[in-house]
Amino acid sequence: MNDNELGMGAKITRRDFLDGVAVAALAGVASGLPGCSPQSTTPLRGPAAIDYPPATTGLWGQDNSSYAVMHKIRDGAFWATAPVAAAGREHYDLVIVGGGLSGLASAYFYRQARPNARILILETRRDFGGHAGRNEFNVNGRLLLSNAGTQSMESPAEYRPSAARLVRELGIDVSRFYHYFQQHRYDGLSTGIFFNRKTFGRDYFVAGAYTRPWSDIFAGAPLSPDAKADLIRIHTKEIDYLPELSPAERIAYLKTISYSTFITKHARCNAGVLPYLQDRPYDLFGTGIEAVSAFDCFNAGDDYGMEYPGFQGMDLGLGKGKWRREKPEPYIFHFPDGNASIARMLVRSLVPGSIPGSTMEDIVLAPCDYRKLDDPDNQVRIRLNATTVKVVHDADPSRATGIQLTYATPHGLQGVSAATCILACWHVVSRLIAPELPPGQKEQLAYCVKEPYVYTHVALDNWRAFKKLGVYQILAPTSYHYFTMLDYPVDMGGYQSPASPDDPMILFMLRAPTKYGLPPKEQYRAGRWELFRTPFFEIERNIRQQLGAMLGSAGFDPARDIAAITVNRWSHGYAYEYDKTLWEHWAPGQRPCDLAKRPFGRISIANSDSSGAAFTDTAIDEGYRAVGEVLRFG
Template sequence: MTSFRPKKSRYYRSQEHGNITRRDFVNASLVGAGAALLTAPAPLAALASGDGKKIFPPTPDLGDWWYGYGGIGDYASSHGNTPEAVSAAHSMRDGKYRSADNEIHELAESYDLIVVGAGLAGVGAAYEYRKLAGASASCLVLDNHPVFGGEAKQNEFMVNGHHLVAPQGSNGFSIPDLGNAEAEDFSAGDAYYYRELGIPTQFSYADLPAGSDNLRFGRDNYGYLFWTQDQVDVSYVFNSPTDEGPATHVLNPWSQQLTNTPYPAAVRDDLLAWRSSNQTPYQGSNFRAWLDTMTYKHYIEQELGLSAAVTEYCDPILASAVGLGCDVISAYAAFNVALPGFRGYETITIDHRHSFPGGNSGFLRHFVKKAKPEAISGGDSFAEILNNPIQFELLDQPGQQLRFRQNSTVVHVRHDNANPDSSNGVEVTYIKDGSAYRIKARAVVMATGAWVNKHVVRGLPSSYENAFARFHHAPILVANVALSNWRFIEKLGATGTLYKGGFGAFCNIRRPMHVGNVTPPLAPDSPAVMTFYVPFYYPGLSLQEQGQRGRLEMLTTPFSEYERQIRAQLTHLYGSYGFNPDKDIEAIVLNRWGHAYVTPQPGFYFGENGAPAPRDVLTRNFGRIAFAHSELKGNQHWGPAAMEGRRAISQLSHLFSAG
């Protein structure tokens, strides 16, 4: 059977996946943008309350003017949060579905388990349930997007006959120590599932042609920001697009001890001290809990005694990994992602990074293939799992033990008895194609974030409600720009760039992994994808205000405006090295994630003032409902996310019949 292929967007003129003209971008981008902006709230006015209350501006009528082109292949209709998912989520937030009894279609469907959310925690729960339950047990996974994966999805392009793949969101991993399958740190779950899923430990990457083979590329879209800069050629730009003249690049400054930068000597000394600090400011027995009593800014400036310039340097790096900057994020979160300043204490190492072509979609697809083999066509080799099409028509068929139902936004979950401990099941209401449906299950795993669960799950005890209130989130925008060539990168001599001002704060081209017959080249005159991860952080505002302001900015910006910013940013950075946006840009895909990160404030991990940590409350099941999401670990990562699904299934296992 053939798999579903989303229709081509008008943002892309294809002649058997040929080139695109600038006119296609401009004409299509501007359609509807002006009208939409008339209804969009003014960002600063919307945040002008100042009384600490949550501000929920009206949701503009999102459409093509906002969403834009999605690439080719199975993920083309599902890049970032879709307009439909945003609209449904905001209607739910605003109380539209508080009553579950209006115009509900009662379906004669009942399952042993319903999993809400098809990200890594959700598919991890489905995978573990299939191992645990009997052959006759039934499981339904409900997801609000057209394609399973959560933020572990991919963008695909065809440029001049070459198939290019890039991550929509989560990407990057290190091969874990497979003898440490039950590690209790940030990477807990990596080794267990790496071995369980049969992921390879060796990969093939594209080779550079002679003459360019001394140029060092990162193999993911994160490591080059800090962790692997000794392995990658990186440039720093200190003048912004608002300054006169082109960007001035400084190559590999850390290898030069920052002497080739404009930093004053005192700032250089502080940055070098931060990077290799041997200080031990804490002498107690619980270093990790102590770190969770303060922000990373406090730790840098007060405990290490370094200048605010170090905090400013680190802000975009921490925001790219945890959602916001040093002024609001727990120092323990920075410790967990191996940022510096903790020399002498046990920490993890982020080194020798890899990324599947579509980022962590590679892990997600392995879970799906193992749990439901017919979901991805072909066999179970590494190349087939990553490259073969999704069999959409086989995801949700009557009689299947595991079903995936996409485009289904869950809006109401409640036990069938006011006392969860004496209930016989759970009722789940979801919206699909504008209609509401109710189904039943013996148990439910909510593999969705706190911003959803607190609105959806009914009858929660106050302890759960209070815990959910302590979860805050930040957005991120991932922009993948398909280029016809990267000759300008070769002329510059850097494959990743960090900068101030303009669109985002960093971008790179990675060395592509070769998988099966998807073997994109790595030659200066061949196509490639330039990837931007754009965090939204505003030092000085509260943690909650920063997340709200970022989502508002991302929600109300048209595709055409982001396209203009991307073109201007790339021209500023690389125009003097030959970059020409009219000739070199083939396509742009935006992936907007409104709640990409949980942003762990001090006390998130270990609690504060005698109160338990909020995640410790939510990792206890509520009757027949268990919560599982990567946010419950505080630092979101593929292995721990799947492990949350495993924990949730374990908590509910007494409700399932063995077979």
């Protein structure tokens, strides 16, 4: 299909976010500073100002000024041309760098301990919440909500006391999600598999994975006879591929080989099966099966129900026939906008008058008055569009009485002082903006290389094609977006998720940019570079081509049926996780993140990077720990 047939020129709502910021808006912070003006001469289309970030509209391009400030600091070029910072007349008990969940939780815990404290949160984006962002759509007069990043509370029964207490005190009763999450909405629909022409030779779609016999699923697939036979075998036969080893020995060995090696060397599969399985770890690990250990694949499983075949005949400490460790709770603890509702509830508790209401239900549709966030009359202030560039003590850290901070705005550099500071930003940023940190600690902070992801949301006029095909989610090996699903069906607080196939619907499409064959960190760096340089129209074309190929047989027309597209590019996405057993082995308490988060003088470090786990509860826990550290200073 050509661009016209795909609908590339259609008048729809298009939104492009890079690490939570509309890409045109990113240039605004940089352009007000010398040496950081936009490099592109192509005009950016979209509104000049953002009044309500979750519903920002416009087709906005991307230029290299998006990260100019921090990249110039990284390269040692920022301060040579930076203007003199305006004298800071504001003083706070605590300044928090980063308005994501960890930063907001830090403010929450600190205020509990010091009810009269003055707190300032500096957030580089034009919205709060960090990865816990909110996407809003209006399709034919109907409001549709989805998460820009952080999806759900995973296994809240296992939360540590600090995170569990915060969730409870905000008024979140997780048991109510058993009623709000419509677990039977998609009954009768299954998982589809799409084989694309570029990799497999022809486009082929089949429904019924995990419900129909695997021999039926692979019968018409564009695979060699040997590959088909091997895939059917590893999905259906209970074979122990390491019979000479004990369960403990199997586990130890599977930690040393990739899943790809396990499948080809031990399960003796034809190499033709690998493209089908290649993308399976993307949603959790951000790399393919060549870079994830076989044990990690078995142990982690997949949040979307896609299992790793080949283990069902092996006892890996759970008994024969167990495909993976069972999760203690279903994956249903999901607000319509994901964990953005948790961020919004935190803001509501911190900033009077910002968001009305008092319950976990009314937060869903409650409007946020962004003008209230930085009200000078508030004890807690949230200052958006403020990129912190320097954090130093006012004297030698051993005898300092406070912290001096400098931050960039579209109008230049500003200063502010505080008794203490929590860096709730990415580790890689903390090492750049806190020059006093010991070199060894900076090295540990630099070790964290975050996993890049693309969370794409496509609003459709209807989802009849999915109903006709009999699927609610689609696995698309080696396609641009490897996974597509109908959005989570959650009805709460007056919000009604789409129930009829004739209703407008949001599709979630997931991409993990990777570079096959490299170690995980190098894949993440390569993927991040891809996200920086890929223009929106290229992503949109891939979306339209893929949806047309997958759904076209059921009457889907990408030029007619797409109402809006929002692309959330998380170039710095998930926190780096240190349990990649194929690559790393650390003694307890000696992971780089454990050493990197040590307090330095009046500066403490939070963020999920400090835990080595990309979860909401760990972000909260790290904020709680950091608050305990700065409270030592009164």
